[in-house]
Amino acid sequence: MLRPLFPGCASSLRAAASRTSRPILSSSWQTIAAARQYSIKPATAPSTADIDPTKLTIEKTTSPKSLKKPEDLIFGRNFTDHMLTIEWDATTGWKTPEIKPYQNLSLDPATCVFHYAFECFEGMKAYRDKSSNIRLFRPDRNMSRFNKSAARIALPTFSPAALTELIATFTKLESRFIPDARGYSLYLRPTLIGTQRTLGVGPPGSALLYVIASPVGPYYPTGFKAVSLEATDYAVRAWPGGVGDKKLGANYAPCIVPQREAMSRGFQQNLWLFGEEEYVTEVGTMNFFVAIKNKETGQKELITAPLDGTILEGVTRDSVLALARERLEPEGWKISERKYTMKELDEAAEEGRFIEAFGAGTAAVVSPVRAVSWKGKLVNCGLKDNEESGEITLKMKSWMEARQYGDEEHEWSYVC
Amino acid sequence: MLRPLFPGCASSLRAAASRTSRPILSSSWQTIAAARQYSIKPATAPSTADIDPTKLTIEKTTSPKSLKKPEDLIFGRNFTDHMLTIEWDATTGWKTPEIKPYQNLSLDPATCVFHYAFECFEGMKAYRDKSSNIRLFRPDRNMSRFNKSAARIALPTFSPAALTELIATFTKLESRFIPDARGYSLYLRPTLIGTQRTLGVGPPGSALLYVIASPVGPYYPTGFKAVSLEATDYAVRAWPGGVGDKKLGANYAPCIVPQREAMSRGFQQNLWLFGEEEYVTEVGTMNFFVAIKNKETGQKELITAPLDGTILEGVTRDSVLALARERLEPEGWKISERKYTMKELDEAAEEGRFIEAFGAGTAAVVSPVRAVSWKGKLVNCGLKDNEESGEITLKMKSWMEARQYGDEEHEWSYVC
Numbered sequence: 129m130l131r132p133l134f135p136g137c138a139s140s141l142r143a144a145a146s147r148t149s150r151p152i153l154s155s156s157w158q159t160i161a162a163a164r165q166y167s168i169k170p171a172t173a174p175s176t177a178d179i180d181p182t183k184l185t186i187e188k189t190t191s192p193k194s195l196k197k198p199e200d201l202i203f204g205r206n207f208t209d210h211m212l213t214i215e216w217d218a219t220t221g222w223k224t225p226e227i228k229p230y231q232n233l234s235l236d237p238a239t240c241v242f243h244y245a246f247e248c249f250e251g252m253k254a255y256r257d258k259s260s261n262i263r264l265f266r267p268d269r270n271m272s273r274f275n276k277s278a279a280r281i282a283l284p285t286f287s288p289a290a291l292t293e294l295i296a297t298f299t300k301l302e303s304r305f306i307p308d309a310r311g312y313s314l315y316l317r318p319t320l321i322g323t324q325r326t327l328g329v330g331p332p333g334s335a336l337l338y339v340i341a342s343p344v345g346p347y348y349p350t351g352f353k354a355v356s357l358e359a360t361d362y363a364v365r366a367w368p369g370g371v372g373d374k375k376l377g378a379n380y381a382p383c384i385v386p387q388r389e390a391m392s393r394g395f396q397q398n399l400w401l402f403g404e405e406e407y408v409t410e411v412g413t414m415n416f417f418v419a420i421k422n423k424e425t426g427q428k429e430l431i432t433a434p435l436d437g438t439i440l441e442g443v444t445r446d447s448v449l450a451l452a453r454e455r456l457e458p459e460g461w462k463i464s465e466r467k468y469t470m471k472e473l474d475e476a477a478e479e480g481r482f483i484e485a486f487g488a489g490t491a492a493v494v495s496p497v498r499a500v501s502w503k504g505k506l507v508n509c510g511l512k513d514n515e516e517s518g519e520i521t522l523k524m525k526s527w528m529e530a531r532q533y534g535d536e537e538h539e540w541s542y543v544c
Numbered sequence: 545m546l547r548p549l550f551p552g553c554a555s556s557l558r559a560a561a562s563r564t565s566r567p568i569l570s571s572s573w574q575t576i577a578a579a580r581q582y583s584i585k586p587a588t589a590p591s592t593a594d595i596d597p598t599k600l601t602i603e604k605t606t607s608p609k610s611l612k613k614p615e616d617l618i619f620g621r622n623f624t625d626h627m628l629t630i631e632w633d634a635t636t637g638w639k640t641p642e643i644k645p646y647q648n649l650s651l652d653p654a655t656c657v658f659h660y661a662f663e664c665f666e667g668m669k670a671y672r673d674k675s676s677n678i679r680l681f682r683p684d685r686n687m688s689r690f691n692k693s694a695a696r697i698a699l700p701t702f703s704p705a706a707l708t709e710l711i712a713t714f715t716k717l718e719s720r721f722i723p724d725a726r727g728y729s730l731y732l733r734p735t736l737i738g739t740q741r742t743l744g745v746g747p748p749g750s751a752l753l754y755v756i757a758s759p760v761g762p763y764y765p766t767g768f769k770a771v772s773l774e775a776t777d778y779a780v781r782a783w784p785g786g787v788g789d790k791k792l793g794a795n796y797a798p799c800i801v802p803q804r805e806a807m808s809r810g811f812q813q814n815l816w817l818f819g820e821e822e823y824v825t826e827v828g829t830m831n832f833f834v835a836i837k838n839k840e841t842g843q844k845e846l847i848t849a850p851l852d853g854t855i856l857e858g859v860t861r862d863s864v865l866a867l868a869r870e871r872l873e874p875e876g877w878k879i880s881e882r883k884y885t886m887k888e889l890d891e892a893a894e895e896g897r898f899i900e901a902f903g904a905g906t907a908a909v910v911s912p913v914r915a916v917s918w919k920g921k922l923v924n925c926g927l928k929d930n931e932e933s934g935e936i937t938l939k940m941k942s943w944m945e946a947r948q949y950g951d952e953e954h955e956w957s958y959v960c
Binding site for chain 2: 211238243245280317342362371381382
C-alpha cells in the first residue's frame, strides 16, 4: 500500500551504507555482507513516559498452582502463578507496570501482532543459589538485545535498568517455582507485541510488554547426549540487510519445515549454511562453536561465526567467548570470531584435526554435536563413538553454571 | 534447542536443490537465486478432517453496527458484525466452521503466534455488482496462495473450494456493509494463526483460521495521485531460500522501519532492490510494473520481476499480466516477467524511453509512480509534471474494475 501512513516520523535507523554510490570490490558474499550491513540504534530517550518500576501494582492470585515434581517439568509448557505486563501507547508512552494472575490476553482479531508479526522476545533464566538467593544471568545483555529487536520493527524501547528491576521483583515473587537443585531454573520469557487494531501496515500505535515464567529442569537430565545436524543450503535463515540478528518471532516460524525435513532424515537440527561459500552460521536456534587444530601450526582454535548481521547475538555465545578468552587463550588456544566454511570443517575432520563442536544457547547452555550431514557425507565432529561430549563442551558447561548459580561470584550474576 | 521435537513427521517440503553437490556456474545473484530456489507443495490430503462447509453454524449478533458514511471508511479500521472462525488441531483436523459476532480472541500469553510468528494471511475483496450480487475476485488464487503460505510455516492446509464457499456465505451475510457505489468493496482478511500454548519451537499442534471483513472506499477517492519511491539497498526484504514469496506476517514488520526512513526523506514507499546488480523487486507491499521503450527497436515493453522466490505472487500482478497479454500484446507490446535493474530504468529515463510505472496490489489495484530516488538522483518514471497517471495504469484500473464489479462477465469473478 502506497498511501503515506506516518508522515513526519523521526528517523530511528542509521544506515551504515550510504544510499549514494556503494562500491563493491568483489562479488564474494563476505564483501557484500560487509557492504550491506546496517545497524539500528534504539531511539533516543522518548519524550513519552519510560517504564517506571516505582509504579508497579501487584495483584496476587487467589488460586496458587501446586508445584509439579521437578522431574516432570517440560520446557515452556507450565507457567507460574503470575505474569508481568506493561502496556504502551504512542501518546502517553509506558503505562503502569502490573504483576497479576497469569491469564489469557484478550485481543481484537485485527490486532497487528496476528497479521504483520510485530513481536519480539527474550529468553533468560533465573537460578537459585546455595543461599537460596535468586539470580539472573547477564540480564543487561538481554535487555539491550530486546531493545534492539523492538527498535528494528518499530516497537517501543525502554530503560533496561527499569525492566530488569521489574523482572527481578517478578522473579522473586515466583521463586517457589524454582526447584532447589542443580540444573533447575526459571525460564523467563519477556515478550513485546504490537496491539494496534488496524490492518493498515505501519508502526503500531500501541503495544504490550509481558513476562511469563516457566520452571525448567536440566536440558540433559541424564548427562549430555550429542546430536547430529543436517547442513542446510536449500533454505536460508538470515541474510545481510535482513533481521536474522534480532530476536524476532519472524525468524522462527520459517525454520520449522526445514527442521522437520532434517528430522525426517534422522538429524535433530539444521546447520544453517550461507552463500556459495557455504559459510557455517548457526545451528537450529543456537549459535555454533567448533574446535579444530590448525593444519600448519597445530594450534587449537575455538571458532564461532562473527556478528555480521546474519547471526543472533547470543548471550551464551558471548559468555562462551569471554570464558574461552579468559581460560583457554592462556593455555595456547586461539579464540576466533570469524567466517568458516563446511569445506574447512570437512577437511579438519578428514585430517583428524576436528576436536569438537557444540551449540550454545540459553535453553541448553551448551549442546554437543556428533556429526554434520553435508553433500551426502557425514562429517564427524571429533567425538569417539562412546563419547557424548568433548572436553571443552564439558568445561564450558561447568564454567557457565558456576557463574549462573553464583558458586563463583561474578558481575554476570544479578542477585534479585 | 536441539532436542527432537517432532520425530517421524512426514516430509512436506520438496527441496528443488539437491543437498548433494550443487554446481554454481557463476557468482551472479541470478544464478545463486536460481540454484537456491525451492518450493513447497501443500501437504497431501490430510487423514484428519478437512474444512466442511455443511457443518457451518451461524450465531447472529444481537447488536448490529450502524453503517458508517461511505466517505468516512478507512482501510482496515472498521469491521463488520461477524467473523468466520474454524479451529484446527493435529489430532482431529478442522473443526466446525462458525460465523459468530465479531469478538476478541482470548489466547494464553504462551501461544506460539505471539512468539514465533506462526501466522499467514490473505487480502481479497468482495464487490457489489449492478444487480446487487456480491462478487469475489479470483478467490481460487487467494486460497491457493493461502495454502502455500500455511504449508511453509507448518500450519494446516485445507480444501480451497470449502473455504471459498464459507467465505462467500460470510460475505453475503455482511453484504449490507458494502456501499452501492463504484470504488467501494468489502476487504476480506483470511488469517491463520498457530495457537499451541508452549514455548517449545516446533510445528503448532493447534491453529485458528478466521476471516474478518472491513468495508473500504476507493484508494484514490479524488483520482490517482502518483507517489515517489526510495530505492532501498541497505535493507533487504527477501532472499532466495527465504520466505519472501509467501504471505507471512514475518515479511511485514521488518519493512516498517525502512518505510519510515523513506518517508522521513519525502518518499512514500521503498522500492526494494536486490543484490549487487540492484535488481528491482517490489514496491512497499505491492508488485511493481514498468513500461519502457526498447533502446534498439522502440518496441514498448511492460516488465515485472519474475516469481523467483523473492517476489510475492500477487493476484493483481497475475491479473495485470493476463490483461496485458490479452490486450496490449496484440497492439505490439512485449509483456515480460524478467529481471531488470535500476540502471536499466535510469538509462530509459535519461533517454526518454521510460513510459510509466505502477504498483499493483489488492488494496489500490494499481498505483502510479512518479519517480524513484536512487544513488542521490531522482529517476523520473515518465509522467509529465501535470500528470498523475500514465495511460496503461488508467487502462489497467478500468479493465480490472470491469471484471471485479462484473460489468464484464469473466471467470475471474465469483458470484457469491
